[in-house]
Amino acid sequence: MDLLRSLPIGLYLENPFTLLHKLDPRVKLAWLLSFLLAPILSTPQWRLVLVGILMIITLITQIPWRVWKQQMGWLLIVTLLISVITTLSPDGLGVVSQPRLPASDLLLPQPTDYNYVLVDKGKLFITRRSLDLGVRIGTLIFILVYSTNLYLLTTAPEGITAGLDNLLSPLRRFKIPITEILLTLTLSLRFISLVLEEVQNLMRSIRTRAINWKKLGIKKSLQVWLVVVEKLLENLLMRAEEIAIAMEIRGFISPNQHQVEWHQLRLVRGDWLALGLLIIFWYGRLIWGNV
Structure with a gap:
């Protein structure tokens, strides 16, 4: 698996x-x-x-x-x-419904072929x-x-945060910590693969032990899974601490003091074409897509 x-x-x-x-x-x-x-x-x-x-x-x-x-x-x-x-x-x-039409003896001929x-x-x-x-x-x-x-x-997660940082930059005038928020978003996106990796390693360790769950019963099986969850949280916290130590060693104290330019955001011909198609998209939505 x-x-x-x-x-x-x-x-x-x-x-x-x-x-x-x-x-x-x-x-x-x-x-x-x-x-x-x-x-x-x-x-x-x-x-x-x-x-x-x-x-x-x-x-x-x-x-x-x-x-x-x-x-x-x-x-x-x-x-x-x-x-x-x-x-x-x-x-x-x-679940509860009532007839939409009167009794059969009161039905009148329909003027159209509409059927509910x-x-x-x-x-x-x-x-x-x-x-x-x-x-x-x-x-x-x-x-x-x-x-x-x-x-x-x-x-890429860095591209997402770079784009959001550029679009939300006007909010800095209101003293909103945009860079710190987006840094947290970047780390959380990068952490997804680490979580899946830890879950995968724990599941493999359980399979290699060939545990007979029927003999353990419900109570002991729950105890085993509680130990697995505890080990998972312990490993994830250890990974998070390692990331924090690595950032401190590299001198990353504050996002505002340690700016890292991941992407140079610049619109090229393909981007302008996509924006033009987006205008056509919304034109079709407003003309043909309204209820």
Whole structure:
């Protein structure tokens, strides 16, 4: 079991260097915020368009198949299951419902071919509301999770903090410690891989001991897992202390006194093209995506 490969959420893909890697972190952040805000008060059709755009971006940038399968495959399965369950639920998760139409002897001929009930096959009962709710919930989960994951996948933690530091620099006038906050964000993003590595090592140590859990029983099994959790926290605190000591040895006392320029933020032709496409994106959202 390799957690660093089976759970690649939030990890940075260093190789291959795709088209998304070349974009300025600020431009990618603008696109990420657009994907997070565009589904709000939008039609189900527009949300499906957003899902399609994310898939197209993944294919165009030539992200490796192994990463694509791990990043998008499980998420597609989960969102499809949620959509199907919501669609098949009684009128959009409503347990108690009452007839929308009068008794059959009072029915009048309909002037149009509109039908609120789309499928009525016994237990298979789908209405327009349940289908609409299923599409909304499934697409919303996919867009929020995958767009954020794609941003972290193609943007180095240093690039994220450099872009945020540049965008939030006006807040320094209000005495807000932007540099300290972003330094904490950088360290936390770098710490994700260390946490997964420690969990992976502990799980391997348990497997090599071939513990018979059935003979231990529930009480002793819980005691074993408590020892494992305690060891995990101890190792993580030790790693954090090692990082702090390394920073102090290198003279890092304060972010304002020890500035490190990770990236030279400069918009090039590809960045301006992405910004132009972002304007077209929001034009389409305002024209065709409103409810």
